Amino acid sequence: MAKSENLRQKENYFMKLKNKIKAPFEGGKNSRFKIGINKFAKAILTMIAILPVAGLFIVVGKIIGPLGFGQITSIAKVANHIGTIIETIGWMPFRHIGLLFAIAIGGSWAKNKAGGCFAGAIAYLTLLSVGATFFVTRTGTDGTEFMNYILGGRWTNQKDYFSNQEGVYSLRFDALGGIITGFIGAGVYNKFFAFNRLPNALSFFNGPRFVPLMVIVVCLPIAITLSLFWPLIQTGINVIGKNIALNNKIPFIIPFETFRQGY
Incomplete structure (x- = not known):
């Protein structure tokens, strides 16, 4: 009798443990696990969204500066200065x-x-x-x-x-x-x-x-x-x-x- 009682207690314990493990994943789209993943993805995308823009600024800065207009002697100084400013803005997200x-x-x-x-x-x-x-x-x-x-x-x-x-x-x-x-x-x-x-x-x-x-x-x-x-x-x-x-x-x-x- 005592043995069966112990067995029943163990079964109840493992059943509760199983339910705790399953709980975050239950509920379909509204499960805590999926909600957490969605929140994490949105948080990451909040930051990542700026990276393509930053890359564009870097490319534009290079084109205006040393790789483009900066090679024209008459406007080289001004073009390189403007290009450096734009490129520096582009590097900002990567530096921080x-x-x-x-x-x-x-x-x-x-x-x-x-x-x-x-x-x-x-x-x-x-x-x-x-x-x-x-x-x-x-x-x-x-x-x-x-x-x-x-x-x-x-x-x-x-x-x-x-x-x-x-x-x-x-x-x-x-x-x-x-x-x-x-x-x-x-x-x-x-x-x-x-x-x-x-x-x-x-x-x-x-x-x-x-x-x-x-x-x-x-x-x-x-x-x-x-x-x-x-x-x-x-x-x-x-x-x-x-x-x-x-x-x-x-x-x-x-x-x-x-x-x-x-x-």
Whole structure:
């Protein structure tokens, strides 16, 4: 009797577990899984939509500048100057791609778009700040810059791992780092935007004003962990990108690899 009771309890447990696993996928188009995928796709497209426009500005800037009118001696100076301005505008999304992804994801997933954008931006800047201080960069006797990785090893070609982002010379978290921190910022905002448990002396920081503090607190250990292992991830990204560019196996990605190398 006791044995059958235990068996029934196990069956009930596994049935509940099965229902929990199935729940996000049930409901057809209205399932939580599909809704989440749609939200994520829209958030990504919010950022990606600007990239073709940016590419167009780069091409137009090149045509007006060094590859076109800039070669005409009489107007070369003016044409090159105008072309440089237009081209610089085109490079803007690629130079700030991590921050833009963080803002796009944060605004799409938070209950308040403005608050989510702000929280995502703070999370990404926190990540950059940690990435900027996590490694010691040195110059070898041959003049080659390298960084001492905390897990051991000497990483050459420092520019493949570091870049100047938002005024900070930090690890190249780029789009992936922006996506991660965007979700962090949105999640923290949704959790704490209505927080009102601070004492009266600190009541000014209740509500949405409490979010920036919690974004930094939550993001800090995540940023440390990411910074610790990011060079390994970046190595994989670099290898994949270079192989794609050299072997031309996925043609539609080539322009993005070219843009990455360009700046």
